[in-house]
Amino acid sequence: MAERDPLPSWNAGPTRAAILDFAARVTDEAHADFLPPAERVAVFGHDGTLWCEYPVPMQVLFTRERLAQIASRHAALRQREPFKAFLDSELPQVDAMGLRALLQLGFVTYAGLTLEDFTRRAAAWVATARHPSLHRAVAACAYQPQLELMAFLRARGFAVFIVTCGSVDFVRAFAPAAYGVAPSQVIGSSVKTQVDLQGGQASVVTLSEMQSWNDRETKVRNLGLHVGVRPVFAFGNADGDLAMLRYTLAGAGPRLALLLHHDDEQREFAYDGDFFFSPLDEALQHAGALGIRVVSMRRDWATVFPEAPS
Amino acid sequence: MAERDPLPSWNAGPTRAAILDFAARVTDEAHADFLPPAERVAVFGHDGTLWCEYPVPMQVLFTRERLAQIASRHAALRQREPFKAFLDSELPQVDAMGLRALLQLGFVTYAGLTLEDFTRRAAAWVATARHPSLHRAVAACAYQPQLELMAFLRARGFAVFIVTCGSVDFVRAFAPAAYGVAPSQVIGSSVKTQVDLQGGQASVVTLSEMQSWNDRETKVRNLGLHVGVRPVFAFGNADGDLAMLRYTLAGAGPRLALLLHHDDEQREFAYDGDFFFSPLDEALQHAGALGIRVVSMRRDWATVFPEAPS
Numbered sequence: 338m339a340e341r342d343p344l345p346s347w348n349a350g351p352t353r354a355a356i357l358d359f360a361a362r363v364t365d366e367a368h369a370d371f372l373p374p375a376e377r378v379a380v381f382g383h384d385g386t387l388w389c390e391y392p393v394p395m396q397v398l399f400t401r402e403r404l405a406q407i408a409s410r411h412a413a414l415r416q417r418e419p420f421k422a423f424l425d426s427e428l429p430q431v432d433a434m435g436l437r438a439l440l441q442l443g444f445v446t447y448a449g450l451t452l453e454d455f456t457r458r459a460a461a462w463v464a465t466a467r468h469p470s471l472h473r474a475v476a477a478c479a480y481q482p483q484l485e486l487m488a489f490l491r492a493r494g495f496a497v498f499i500v501t502c503g504s505v506d507f508v509r510a511f512a513p514a515a516y517g518v519a520p521s522q523v524i525g526s527s528v529k530t531q532v533d534l535q536g537g538q539a540s541v542v543t544l545s546e547m548q549s550w551n552d553r554e555t556k557v558r559n560l561g562l563h564v565g566v567r568p569v570f571a572f573g574n575a576d577g578d579l580a581m582l583r584y585t586l587a588g589a590g591p592r593l594a595l596l597l598h599h600d601d602e603q604r605e606f607a608y609d610g611d612f613f614f615s616p617l618d619e620a621l622q623h624a625g626a627l628g629i630r631v632v633s634m635r636r637d638w639a640t641v642f643p644e645a646p647s
Numbered sequence: 648m649a650e651r652d653p654l655p656s657w658n659a660g661p662t663r664a665a666i667l668d669f670a671a672r673v674t675d676e677a678h679a680d681f682l683p684p685a686e687r688v689a690v691f692g693h694d695g696t697l698w699c700e701y702p703v704p705m706q707v708l709f710t711r712e713r714l715a716q717i718a719s720r721h722a723a724l725r726q727r728e729p730f731k732a733f734l735d736s737e738l739p740q741v742d743a744m745g746l747r748a749l750l751q752l753g754f755v756t757y758a759g760l761t762l763e764d765f766t767r768r769a770a771a772w773v774a775t776a777r778h779p780s781l782h783r784a785v786a787a788c789a790y791q792p793q794l795e796l797m798a799f800l801r802a803r804g805f806a807v808f809i810v811t812c813g814s815v816d817f818v819r820a821f822a823p824a825a826y827g828v829a830p831s832q833v834i835g836s837s838v839k840t841q842v843d844l845q846g847g848q849a850s851v852v853t854l855s856e857m858q859s860w861n862d863r864e865t866k867v868r869n870l871g872l873h874v875g876v877r878p879v880f881a882f883g884n885a886d887g888d889l890a891m892l893r894y895t896l897a898g899a900g901p902r903l904a905l906l907l908h909h910d911d912e913q914r915e916f917a918y919d920g921d922f923f924f925s926p927l928d929e930a931l932q933h934a935g936a937l938g939i940r941v942v943s944m945r946r947d948w949a950t951v952f953p954e955a956p957s
Contacts, residue, residue, distance in 0.1 A: 452871050509875040520875035532864045538897035541871035554842045561762050561851035565819040565830035587848035
């Protein structure tokens with residue numbers, strides 16, 4: 338009996354062939370590229386690699402909803418920047434706000450919450466929110482080919498990590514349900530915390546101070562801190578992932594690094610160079626020279642989103 | 648056919664009964680205390696909880712060996728404190744040195760190494776070094792009852808983490824072989840790092856600056872950062888573990904927190920209150936009132952170390 342195709346949403350072609358070939362080599366004990374399971378570490382970016390990040394990262398919409406709730410009780414917020422601009426538009430113009438203002442919004446909206454409380458709120462939002470233009474639930478904006486690829490790698494003994502520039506606590510809230518990835522296998526941006534007694538019980542509570550902005554080389558340093566082993570497989574989509582892809586390729590032995598190109602206006606978006614978080618210029622320009630394989634959403638993916646968008 | 652005893656090195660008694668009862672409840676879908684596997688998170692301290700830490704933590708001996716190598720090429724180190732005191736005695740007097748001097752030694756001996764290079768050196772040391780008085784290899788100084796307990800928990804769907812005040816990179820170097828714990832499931836003290844090009848290849852390289860001293864409440868904050876889920880089972884041995892044990896007990900639902908009491912002069916050591924890193928006074932004094940179960944090495948463990956000390 339023929340094995341069921343493990344990657345039905347990936348079109349035949351060089352990208353799919355490279356993935357299948359890599360997995361076959363590292364799991365074949367007779368092959369020179371065989372890797373023991375402990376060395377099979379795969380890392381994926383999140384926004385724009387595992388789910389849609391356009392026109393704004395989902396976490397911006399989550400933050401806006403929470404800020405609107407807070408502003409309904411504290412009207413003064415509605416009159417002050419950066420809150421006013423953020424609340425005045427259905428679709429916050431994050432490009433114009435800049436990173437510092439965005440972080441300030443994050444601090445205001447989440448500081449003082451316990452880890453458990455934040456997780457509950459984030460999971461509830463992801464379970465009910467909708468994408469602003471794709472006519473589907475946020476939870477259905479994960480990319481079907483990537484869900485298949487993560488399952489494919491896990492079935493071959495890989496430990497799969499998500500390495501996101503988004504808040505680690507936000508992505509952890511839904512990573513188990515959405516991707517089958519345990520919270521401890523999500524690495525992300527983080528704020529400082531303290532151990533606080535709320536109701537007499539010790540909890541981890543967020544503070545209004547950045548701890549780690551998990552982008553570019555910091556992704557590599559945080560891989561050192563959280564994983565402790567250099568990955569052999571990496572998949573990103575933006576300039577912020579370039580350091581992680583290069584770090585992955587720099588080790589000895591078999592390596593595969595992939596870069597998702599958003600070139601599919603029909604089914605998702607085509608946004609080269611026009612995105613605040615992901616200009617995607619440096620990475621795309623240098624991918625070939627660096628040995629990074631560019632994945633075309635348009636050509637390489639038979640399906641983009643899961644069926645039944647609901 | 649009767650199931651083989653999963654904890655043969657644990658004597659019958661209330662401690663063993665509490666462990667078996669806890670595991671039975673949280674894995675029984677018909678029980679009110681049932682926990683889905685995602686919530687089965689267990690954490691263990693390392694030095695003094697999983698392996699012997701007396702008369703000095705093993706990492707101090709590892710550091711001494713590396714410092715001696717460096718001093719053999721840089722004779723001036725032998726004349727300067729804190730290096731001189733550290734090198735002059737076979738068994739470094741860490742109590743007298745103080746923490747700051749110890750950290751300085753760590754920085755001198757490890758700064759500038761790549762993660763891969765450090766890991767190789769640590770693994771090689773653990774594989775060959777011997778304990779200064781127990782007449783056994785360092786690698787055979789893990790506690791047999793704890794090896795059984797970790798395997799017991801994993802077989803019941805628990806994710807098992809090590810939360811050590813030691814260097815995260817040191818413990819990760821041997822955690823897979825010694826404990827069956829993946830590097831990413833070790834949380835520990837860490838220094839800052841940078842991404843450095845060595846031989847043209849990007850690597851994570853250690854710097855001479857502390858990032859996180861993973862003790863007391865920092866263990867709790869780092870559980871938030873690395874695991875993202877409050878544990879339901881915690882096992883420690885020292886005052887530095889108390890915050891983690893209390894954090895574990897503070898959640899809703901079934902909880903078990905254990906504190907190992909080193910009261911076994913015959914087979915290991917009895918060192919209440921005379922140990923730089925682990926005065927073990929506050930934790931022992933308050934364990935009962937806090938709902939932490941004290942484990943007596945002398946009474947509760949049928950065996951302390953694995954057989955065939957070699």
